[in-house]
Amino acid sequence: MTMKSEHIANYWKTSSTYGEAYNLQVLSEEEAKRLFNKKAFGNEGKCPRKLTSLRDKIVKECDGLPFLIEKVGAIFSTTDKWIELYQNFQINPVSPEWSKDNLLFSGYHEMPYHLKPCFLYLCMFPKSCKFKRTRVVRLWIAEGFVEAKDHSTLEEAAEEYLNELVERGMLHLLKSDETGRNRTLILPCMRQHVMFQKLADLSFCQVLTQNRLSTNNQCRRLSIHKDAPNTVIASSVRSILSFVQLEKFPIAWSSPFQEAEFRLKVLDLQNAKFVDVPRVVGKLHNLRYLSIRNTKVNKLPETIGGLWNLQTLDLKNTDVKELPIGINRLHKLRHLLVCHYNEDEKMVPVKIPEGVFSNFKDLQKLAFVDGSLYLPKEDPQKEELQEENSQKEDGSSKLIVGLVPGLDKLTRLRRLAIVNMKKENIKTLCKALENMKQLRSLSVRMLSDEDVLDLSHIKSPPEFLERLYLIGPLKQKQLPIWIHKLKHLVRLLLKNSGFESDPLEKLKVMQELLVLELDNAYDGKVLDFGYKGLRKLQVLRIRRLTNLRTVKAGKNALLQLRLAVHRDCPTLKYISLPSQINEVIQEFKPSKSPKQRVN
Structure with a gap:
């Protein structure tokens, strides 16, 4: 039995005597091609040479998702007019051939109501754009998509939304941290292409891919995929997300837009080229999210105090x-x-x-x-006095x-x-x-x-x-x-x-610890994890322990260790770790004249 929802799979597993749930992983390029060939060309799975290039392009847009590859392959198996079918999808992704059985829309229509705007929001990002969990969570909160339940915070509720989209197969997890938490995600290209039309139909967002005279006067969000400084932004816009290096601050683009600027809720302007934030930004009283990350901005105007509703201020990697x-x-x-x-x-x-x-x-x-x-x-009201008295000769504040x-x-x-x-x-x-x-x-x-x-x-x-x-x-x-x-x-x-004595004497009893990093932290010669210390530890990193000679652990310690790295530990010679983690041991070998024993 194959299903898209991990939640349903786990329920079936617990209610069935012989049930077992397997989480299908994203396929490699070769595995994806083999699965597509099997569905599109029958059991022999041989792709004609003339279709190889097109097949590769189609498989790439499926982003390695088995369910999507299987369904798309089945569609192409019904016709020999591949080029026409693919071109039809690029022009009209909701055509009868592609909307059959709600191929790509099915996941969207099956979503609960609270997830639909969150998913549509991600469709505003450029194709193959990798996005961070934290960025998405803060944007959703600023847009008002998230409702906290019980004693959870808005951030915790938003992360639950994101996890549910991953479990439903609507998003592809690219990277998680060492504790298993989602970090980097991507939206499958083919699914995103279909949803572009939905964005327009609902007036949810307009994607700006070229310089236009003006934006749609009904769309509430603007996603900028190409810098278009001469475009007149409609007064209906409430959110602006930029994925290019903007030359100047958006609210200076056009005077008609400035008349409605106080309605803006989101300004995400990462990687822009401008160096100044205009004083008029203080009029954006409804703004909830402002990001000028990775820009050369070195100063914020005093009028920033007018952003009474601001929830997120992201100045990371700026010169402020x-x-x-x-x-x-x-x-x-x-x-x-x-x-x-x-x-x-x-x-x-x-x-x-x-x-x-x-x-x-x-x-x-x-x-x-x-x-x-x-x-x-x-006193913020005495701006002139502040500028005169609070500056040193070098221009910096006291x-x-x-x-x-x-x-x-x-x-x-x-x-x-x-x-x-x-x-x-x-x-x-x-x-x-x-x-x-x-x-x-x-x-x-x-x-x-x-x-x-x-x-x-x-x-x-x-x-x-x-x-x-x-x-x-x-x-x-x-x-x-x-x-x-x-x-x-x-x-x-x-x-x-x-540390002069082994810090593991106190740490090895912390059985919930997953990641431990020691950097120039210990001057001793031995690190001893004991007989059953740190049994859940998954990652161990040691660096610049210049006197360290021995790392040892009993046979019931470090049972879940999957990554162990040492660097700049010149005297490390002896490693004694449990045999159950032999693969980790091989990576953890000392660089010179190793003496090694497996318990």
């Missing part, structure tokens, strides 16, 4: 070094992404104005913020040494990444962390090796913490005593920690 004081009026902000890398590939965090965090009651994600300097609190106040107000925070921390500010940070009961991910990077990361001030760590990244020397060269309380921890990175 300071946030304007007006940002403290963005009371609905949920995601603040601010950092870039300099020429030496070192992270440069953004300076935050004093008093800002007191207004961010709904903030879910804050990454990355400077922990050693912040901007003074000033800064205050210390940790920006108000972190303890961010009680709903789920991810915090803070860099350049100094030891005198750690106690304040620890106090704030105890208030962050919903925190799932924490990253702390110290300013220098002289600044000790003393986490002993935390008495009650965030209960649901899943990811912990500690970069810097730890107090007394030991893990904090509360580490064993983190029952949900799945990923741990320790860097420059300075």
Whole structure:
């Protein structure tokens, strides 16, 4: 029995005596061709030479999905006029030949109501465009497609929507992280081609692929696949997503559009070429999502404070070094992404104005913020005075040494990444962390090796913490005593920690840990996982453990390990790991004169 829904398959498995569910994986290019040949040309599966090129093009558009390849192959088996049939699909994908049995529409029509706008939204992306889970989740929330249920957040509900689309076979998962979480996805080309017509029929979106005089005055969304600065954007547009390097900010394209600019909800302008954000952006009072990621923008206008409904501000990989004081009026902000890398590939965090965090009651994600300097609190109404008095001779703003106040107000925070921390500010940070009961991910990077990361001030760590990244020397060269309380921890990175005794003595009891990374963290000679330590660990990475000679584990330890990597460990000679993970052992061999034993 073949079905598209993983949920139904699992139900059938549990209700059947002999049932077993197999999750069909995406086929390789050769496997996809063989399956298509079998369906299109019968059991012999031989493709005529004259059709090979067209066959390859059709198979490529199926993106390796077995169900789609099977159905499309069956359609081509009914005719010998392949070229006409394929060309007909390119021109009219809803023609009778292709709409037979609702071939490509079936999955859409079978969706529950709440998933349909989410799926249509993904059809706005260019063909073969890979998209990140986090980006899609924030866009859906900004559009108002997501409804949180029970005690879940909007972000958790949106991720459930995304997982359901994957389970239904509507999306193809390209990459997941080491803990199994979806990260990168793609929409099958053939399915997306069919849905383009649906986008237009519903006035859901207009895809801009060429320079036009004007956009459709009924469509509510605009997806830009080609820069068209002379196009007049209709006042009906509520969302603009750009997939090209725009030369200038869209709301400056045409004056008719500016009359309705206050209705905009989404501006996703990644990878644009413009360097300035116009002051008029402050009039976009209904804007919920603003992304200028991967641009050369170096400053935000003070008028940014007019974006009262903004939920996501994405400034990642821009040249913005300071946030304007007006940002403290963005009371609905949920995601603040601010950092870039300099020429030496070192992270440069953004300076935050004093008093800002007191207004961010709904903030879910804050990454990355400077922990050693912040901007003074000033009156946003006195802009001229601010520009005159708060600038140094080199043009930068005056800064205050210390940790920006108000972190303890961010009680709903789920991810915090803070860099350049100094030891005198750690106690304040620890106090704030105890208030962050919903925190799932924490990253702390110290300013220098002289600044000790003393986490002993935390008495009650965030209960649901899943990811912990500690970069810097730890107090007394030991893990904090509360580490064993983190029952949900799945990923741990320790860097420059300075351990003299084996850190696994405390870590090997953490049976939920999936990923462990040790980078210049341990000066000892032996890493011992014990008889049955870290049984669920899947990924182990060790780097720059210059004195390490031995890695060993008992026969009941590391049973699920699938990736083990070491780098810059020149003295590592002896490895003793369980025989059940022999494939991992082969990859983990020392580079020189290995002595190896399998338990």
